[in-house]
Amino acid sequence: MPMIEMRDVCKWYGPTFQVLKSCTTAVDKGEVVVVCGPSGSGKSTLIKCVNGLEPFQSGAITVDGIEVAAKGTDLPKLRARIGMVFQHFELFPHLKIIDNLCLGQTKVLGRSRAEAMAKATALLHRVGLDEHADKFPGQLSGGQQQRVAIARALAMDPVAMLFDEPTSALDPEMITEVLDVMVALAHDGMTMMVVTHEMGFARKVADRVIFMDKGEIIEDRPTDEFFGKPRSDRAQLFLSKILSH
Amino acid sequence: MNYHWNWGIFLEPSPEGIGTYFDMLMMGLRWTLVTAVLAWIIAVSLGSAVGVLRTLPSRLGVGLGDAYVEFFRNIPLLVQLFLWYFVLPELLPKDLGNWLKTLPNASFWTGAVGVGLFMSARIAEQVKAGIQSLPRGQSMAATALGLTTAQTYIYVLLPMTLRIILPPLTSETLNTLKNTSVALTIGLAELTARTRAMQEYSFQVFEAFTAATVIYLVINALITVVLRRFEKAIAIPGYVAGT
Numbered sequence: 058m059p060m061i062e063m064r065d066v067c068k069w070y071g072p073t074f075q076v077l078k079s080c081t082t083a084v085d086k087g088e089v090v091v092v093c094g095p096s097g098s099g100k101s102t103l104i105k106c107v108n109g110l111e112p113f114q115s116g117a118i119t120v121d122g123i124e125v126a127a128k129g130t131d132l133p134k135l136r137a138r139i140g141m142v143f144q145h146f147e148l149f150p151h152l153k154i155i156d157n158l159c160l161g162q163t164k165v166l167g168r169s170r171a172e173a174m175a176k177a178t179a180l181l182h183r184v185g186l187d188e189h190a191d192k193f194p195g196q197l198s199g200g201q202q203q204r205v206a207i208a209r210a211l212a213m214d215p216v217a218m219l220f221d222e223p224t225s226a227l228d229p230e231m232i233t234e235v236l237d238v239m240v241a242l243a244h245d246g247m248t249m250m251v252v253t254h255e256m257g258f259a260r261k262v263a264d265r266v267i268f269m270d271k272g273e274i275i276e277d278r279p280t281d282e283f284f285g286k287p288r289s290d291r292a293q294l295f296l297s298k299i300l301s302h
Numbered sequence: 303m304n305y306h307w308n309w310g311i312f313l314e315p316s317p318e319g320i321g322t323y324f325d326m327l328m329m330g331l332r333w334t335l336v337t338a339v340l341a342w343i344i345a346v347s348l349g350s351a352v353g354v355l356r357t358l359p360s361r362l363g364v365g366l367g368d369a370y371v372e373f374f375r376n377i378p379l380l381v382q383l384f385l386w387y388f389v390l391p392e393l394l395p396k397d398l399g400n401w402l403k404t405l406p407n408a409s410f411w412t413g414a415v416g417v418g419l420f421m422s423a424r425i426a427e428q429v430k431a432g433i434q435s436l437p438r439g440q441s442m443a444a445t446a447l448g449l450t451t452a453q454t455y456i457y458v459l460l461p462m463t464l465r466i467i468l469p470p471l472t473s474e475t476l477n478t479l480k481n482t483s484v485a486l487t488i489g490l491a492e493l494t495a496r497t498r499a500m501q502e503y504s505f506q507v508f509e510a511f512t513a514a515t516v517i518y519l520v521i522n523a524l525i526t527v528v529l530r531r532f533e534k535a536i537a538i539p540g541y542v543a544g545t
Contacts, residue, residue, distance in 0.1 A: 150462060161448060165453075194540070
């Protein structure tokens with residue numbers, strides 16, 4: 058059974074503007090799927106539907122067998138099991154790094170402070186930021202903040218991770234350190250859905266690539282095929298634009 | 303100007319037979335302070351609640367919050383105090399109205415609640431603006447972690463909001479204290495009322511109002527210093543507003 062499954066997801070802003078048009082796809086357990094496409098194509102909106110941050114009007118999304126938009130679904134509980142990383146990191150500026158990692162663990166999962174601290178410390182070590190535990194987010198570089206954000210999501214022991222353009226707000230020299238963490242995560246078998254323009258990352262670790270344009274999933278195929286010859290004109294145009302340098 | 307200065311007036315007994323003129327002003331100051339403290343507590347707690355209400359994804363909540371703010375913000379404080387003190391008891395059922403009228407220290411309770419409600423509308427406005435000034439991603443990130451709406455406000459949004467609105471909140475705290483002087487019109491014997499009484503008994507108008515001016519200045523300066531300290535104490539290392 059797929060970890061994330063979407064069937065005919067449609068979303069409108071207002072009565073006329075359709076941002077998602079019958080999007081259907083699935084992400085299997087342990088699979089890494091990259092979502093790309095021009096800006097405004099609906100890719101960020103699509104992954105925000107997965108954990109219910111964005112409501113949608115028709116279709117269905119299930120995560121680990123639980124229907125996201127069903128009436129009886131305990132959304133906070135479901136969200137706690139889906140990690141999410143944002144373009145602008147969104148660390149909580151008033152909390153120390155270690156407390157950013159503990160908040161969800163203690164308040165949502167009900168872990169003891171000691172348990173949460175142990176988990177947080179181990180994860181900070183994993184993303185290479187041990188010595189920054191007692192600093193505040195504003196004292197870290199963008200790349201470091203994004204690694205903390207990944208660790209914060211991992212602290213909840215998620216069944217899947219969503220990345221919404223995790224490197225788009227970073228200076229070029231910091232992109233690698235974040236991608237390295239994501240690559241390691243992919244190799245560890247994490248189920249990942251990643252909105253990104255980093256085609257190098259897609260080539261390296263993605264099992265499949267989804268190409269979106271104007272709210273539609275145009276292509277959804279294995280990575281090698283996507284980067285190989287046969288593909289839609291729109292995807293070709295997009296790739297030629299972002300791979301030309 | 304033919305004015306007889308007498309700075310020694312403060313040490314002379316007041317005609318009320320309860321100590322000197324200085325004591326009289328100090329008793330006024332005490333009423334000013336307790337009224338201001340109660341009004342401030344009402345203003346901050348109700349103001350925060352209404353401010354939060356106006357940012358919730360609920361049309362009804364936002365509508366109620368907006369109506370509250372418009373009501374208390376658009377009617378002059380003086381008129382509001384008159385409404386609560388003179389009009390409200392007449393509109394209530396007879397027993398309740400009589401109970402209100404005979405309440406001990408009625409002008410204090412009315413003054414504190416009246417000033418508190420008036421100020422709460424202004425604080426609600428600032429709390430709302432403060433919350434809305436936070437990046438939208440903050441509440442998204444909290445929600446994505448599995449925090450409920452209440453937890454998102456308590457642990458993520460409000461701690462930052464407090465830091466952002468502390469400077470204007472300091473001004474509103476000073477306004478709360480100063481606005482208690484309006485309660486003299488409903489008979490509260492606070493500092494300004496006692497100052498006027500002193501002037502009427504002694505005819506030393508300049509001395510009386512100099513004293514009141516200095517007292518207000520000193521108290522407000524103290525409040526400012528304390529809140530500035532608090533502001534510094536909760537400042538976040540490395541945090542630059544707007545990033």
